[in-house]
Amino acid sequence: MTAMKVDAKVVMLGKESVGKTSLVERYVHHRFLVGPYQNTIGAAFVAKSITIGDKVVTLGIWDTAGSERYEAMSRIYYRGARAAIVCYDLTDSSSFQRARFWVKELQNCEEHCKIYLCGTKNDLIEEDRSLRQVDYHDVQDFADEIGAQHFETSSKTGNNVDGLFQKVAEDYSNSAFELMPEEKGVDLGQKKDSYFYACCHH
Amino acid sequence: MAADVHNKSAPWEVQNGSLVPVERLRFDRSDSPTPGLVEGTEPGAGQERAMFVHAQSFEDLTAESEAQAEEKSEKDLVLEEPREEAKEDEGEEGRDEDAVKEEEESQRGVRAKEEDITSEAWRDHRKHVFVLSEAGKPIYSRYGTEEALSSTMGVMMALVSFVEAERNIIRSIHADGYRVVFLHKSPLVLVGVSKTAQSDRELTRELQYVYYQIVSLLTLTQLNHVFQHKQNYDLRRLLAGSEHLTDNLLRLLDRDPGLLLSAVMCLPLSSSARDVVSSSLQAAKAKSLVFSILIAGNRLVTLVRKKDQFLHHMDLHLLFNLVNSSSSFREGEGWTPVCLPKFNTAGFFHAHISYVEPASDLCLILVSTDREDFFNLSDCKRRFLERLRKRSAYQVLQEALRAPTYSVSQVGIPELRHFVYKSKSSGLYTSPELPVPYQSVEEQERLMGLYQSLHSCLHHPTRPLRSIYRCGEMENLFAWVTSGFELYLCFSPLGTKALAVSAVNKLLKWIRKEEDRLFILNPQTY
Numbered sequence: 001m002t003a004m005k006v007d008a009k010v011v012m013l014g015k016e017s018v019g020k021t022s023l024v025e026r027y028v029h030h031r032f033l034v035g036p037y038q039n040t041i042g043a044a045f046v047a048k049s050i051t052i053g054d055k056v057v058t059l060g061i062w063d064t065a066g067s068e069r070y071e072a073m074s075r076i077y078y079r080g081a082r083a084a085i086v087c088y089d090l091t092d093s094s095s096f097q098r099a100r101f102w103v104k105e106l107q108n109c110e111e112h113c114k115i116y117l118c119g120t121k122n123d124l125i126e127e128d129r130s131l132r133q134v135d136y137h138d139v140q141d142f143a144d145e146i147g148a149q150h151f152e153t154s155s156k157t158g159n160n161v162d163g164l165f166q167k168v169a170e171d172y173s174n175s176a177f178e179l180m181p182e183e184k185g186v187d188l189g190q191k192k193d194s195y196f197y198a199c200c201h202h
Numbered sequence: 203m204a205a206d207v208h209n210k211s212a213p214w215e216v217q218n219g220s221l222v223p224v225e226r227l228r229f230d231r232s233d234s235p236t237p238g239l240v241e242g243t244e245p246g247a248g249q250e251r252a253m254f255v256h257a258q259s260f261e262d263l264t265a266e267s268e269a270q271a272e273e274k275s276e277k278d279l280v281l282e283e284p285r286e287e288a289k290e291d292e293g294e295e296g297r298d299e300d301a302v303k304e305e306e307e308s309q310r311g312v313r314a315k316e317e318d319i320t321s322e323a324w325r326d327h328r329k330h331v332f333v334l335s336e337a338g339k340p341i342y343s344r345y346g347t348e349e350a351l352s353s354t355m356g357v358m359m360a361l362v363s364f365v366e367a368e369r370n371i372i373r374s375i376h377a378d379g380y381r382v383v384f385l386h387k388s389p390l391v392l393v394g395v396s397k398t399a400q401s402d403r404e405l406t407r408e409l410q411y412v413y414y415q416i417v418s419l420l421t422l423t424q425l426n427h428v429f430q431h432k433q434n435y436d437l438r439r440l441l442a443g444s445e446h447l448t449d450n451l452l453r454l455l456d457r458d459p460g461l462l463l464s465a466v467m468c469l470p471l472s473s474s475a476r477d478v479v480s481s482s483l484q485a486a487k488a489k490s491l492v493f494s495i496l497i498a499g500n501r502l503v504t505l506v507r508k509k510d511q512f513l514h515h516m517d518l519h520l521l522f523n524l525v526n527s528s529s530s531f532r533e534g535e536g537w538t539p540v541c542l543p544k545f546n547t548a549g550f551f552h553a554h555i556s557y558v559e560p561a562s563d564l565c566l567i568l569v570s571t572d573r574e575d576f577f578n579l580s581d582c583k584r585r586f587l588e589r590l591r592k593r594s595a596y597q598v599l600q601e602a603l604r605a606p607t608y609s610v611s612q613v614g615i616p617e618l619r620h621f622v623y624k625s626k627s628s629g630l631y632t633s634p635e636l637p638v639p640y641q642s643v644e645e646q647e648r649l650m651g652l653y654q655s656l657h658s659c660l661h662h663p664t665r666p667l668r669s670i671y672r673c674g675e676m677e678n679l680f681a682w683v684t685s686g687f688e689l690y691l692c693f694s695p696l697g698t699k700a701l702a703v704s705a706v707n708k709l710l711k712w713i714r715k716e717e718d719r720l721f722i723l724n725p726q727t728y
């Protein structure tokens with residue numbers, strides 16, 4: 001047993017309850033948990049290996065909590081990420097506003113991070129088209145403008161979920177040699193004397 | 203650094219240093235405990251210094267509001283037998299001058315809003331808890347939505363500020379079988395409305411817990427900061443998704459003796475296995491680690507701490523609550539900021555929280571000072587598990603998990619139904635599983651209520667008692683506190699006082715015999 005080597009850091013971002021955890025659950029464990037919604041606390045990390053051609057790529061996925069409470073420390077979760085899956089709920093237009101916020105944040109702080117816009121809960125739309133609050137073409141235009149990929153998924157049915165992560169891994173694999181090496185994750189030398197760090201929000 | 207944090211708020215630490223015998227060896231312990239045991243030699247006392255901040259059962263939590271309204275003298279005397287119901291009369295005299303009561307008004311204030319909230323059922327709850335900002339904005343309500351209650355909370359705030367304008371403090375209002383207890387901890391105001399038999403002091407203690415629960419999510423620094431910038435900030439924005447933590451904490455306060463006694467219960471485990479677990483945790487250290495805590499549900503398996511750093515039980519209970527109220531940590535390795543308010547209200551630690559196996563009850567909490575240290579801690583966990591498996595302690599641990607509790611019948615005292623024993627110097631307690639008559643939630647809470655009331659007599663601020671014997675219709679109760687331990691026993695109503703007294707000796711002997719398994723005698727540090 002040795003520590004798993006992570007090739008690419010992937011971060012899940014988006015408003016609370018848009019379905020980030022469900023996406024990761026579907027992709028990693030091939031399941032969809034029903035029952036009361038359990039908001040993520042802080043963030044959860046999970047590593048998953050995927051074969052691209054003849055190479056194995058290990059994605060280190062950070063599933064962050066959408067609650068504003070953790071916004072101040074979101075940087076530690078997305079810093080050095082090679083890919084960000086920015087989620088919004090297709091049935092909730094306010095969640096798309098929040099997605100725009102994350103895109104801006106990433107553009108400002110993580111220029112090497114590729115952005116994947118992901119509209120979630122597609123199954124609800126299939127069932128009842130009137131529930132859609134975020135237009136497909138509007139998002140496509142936005143994606144083109146910022147150079148992002150665009151997906152619509154359902155964690156309930158599994159629709160497009162593997163496709164999304166497959167694309168993330170492929171893009172990483174194709175660009176692996178062009179970019180700087182992956183950030184190490186730990187930096188023991190730093191912050192020795194700061195036992196706590198400040199926590200101001202605004 | 204942090205040692206100062208404790209010295210400020212915990213004058214008892216110094217005292218502890220001289221009380222706890224150093225380097226005692228196991229065979230030095232007396233075989234049969236004698237009454238009036240010295241702290242540090244009671245059954246369950248650790249070999250070296252305790253793992254926790256040394257806290258008297260009550261004082262530490264309520265210290266800040268100790269200028270508490272005094273209860274009217276109670277009937278219980280040492281080893282007397284007052285009837286269960288012989289509680290204090292609702293006497294108004296004898297309260298502190300600054301404890302204002304405005305009977306009629308409070309009742310109206312609460313009642314008038316009730317149509318808004320689903321009426322009867324809402325009113326019937328035994329204990330309501332409300333949290334509001336100083337601007338009167340709702341932050342939390344145990345039952346009903348905060349929106350629906352916003353005018354009720356406005357009234358509460360009006361009451362608080364009305365009284366404070368006169369430089370007084372409102373502590374409680376008693377009327378019509380209800381107690382309304384106020385706790386103003388800037389920038390928050392907490393209000394408890396209860397029709398239980400609990401004293402103001404106890405209700406206040408519970409409100410303190412809720413206050414610290416909120417601080418543990420945000421830090422006090424952030425709380426103050428937010429309200430300094432915007433007085434009528436809606437704190438629910440920052441607390442979104444955390445309501446169930448507070449809900450669960452309030453349930454624990456009604457049911458878990460650990461929160462009452464400021465003590466923690468251990469998973470019964472042979473001391474050799476526990477020592478292996480502890481030393482494996484100790485070996486899997488990292489520079490930034492302050493506490494490594496292994497828990498199984500609401501029981502502690504072991505705790506390893508940085509030298510000179512002590513955890514407060516309240517902080518540990520908040521960690522228990524965080525882990526046990528959410529399935530979030532089952533999804534992967536959790537990495538979350540957490541403030542341990544009794545350690546320091548100003549800053550966050552970062553906690554690596556993960557279950558040992560997907561379906562296991564064993565959860566490892568690694569508390570670190572460095573928010574960048576996730577992968578390092580993840581590696582600590584891996585190393586810990588590796589060691590554990592190599593030394594085959596894992597299997598023993600798995601087995602222990604299958605029997606996380608024991609039956610009171612093992613003690614061999616026929617009339618004894620249940621007990622709670624706390625070793626003061628270790629801050630740990632032990633208690634058997636609830637017997638049949640107390641298994642429903644109502645009965646469990648009733649029994650806890652009885653223990654609470656005994657606890658409150660033993661720790662009465664001006665007239666503390668050493669022991670109490672009480673006869674009731676459903677059970678007889680005996681409580682005893684010495685400098686070394688605190689003990690609560692529940693007997694069948696057929697028992698006698700003489701029997702209770704002899705049972706205590708037998709029980710203490712039994713606990714002494716089992717202490718290796720029931721307590722952590724060898725706490726480790728890194």
Ligand SMILES: Nc1nc2c(ncn2[C@@H]2O[C@H](COP(=O)(O)OP(=O)(O)OP(=O)(O)O)[C@@H](O)[C@H]2O)c(=O)[nH]1
Pocket residue numbers: 014015016017018019020021022023033034035036037038039040041064065066067120121122123124153154155156157443
């Ligand atoms: N119908 C449907 N419901 C979904 C889907 N994905 C998530 N949900 C539901 O949406 C709710 C929130 O899902 P989570 O995955 O926990 O949301 P989250 O983004 O992780 O939320 P935070 O952790 O609070 O940030 C849950 O009740 C899920 O069951 C989906 O694809 N279809």
Ligand SMILES: [Mg+2]
Pocket residue numbers: 020021022038039040063064065066
């Ligand atoms: Mg989530």
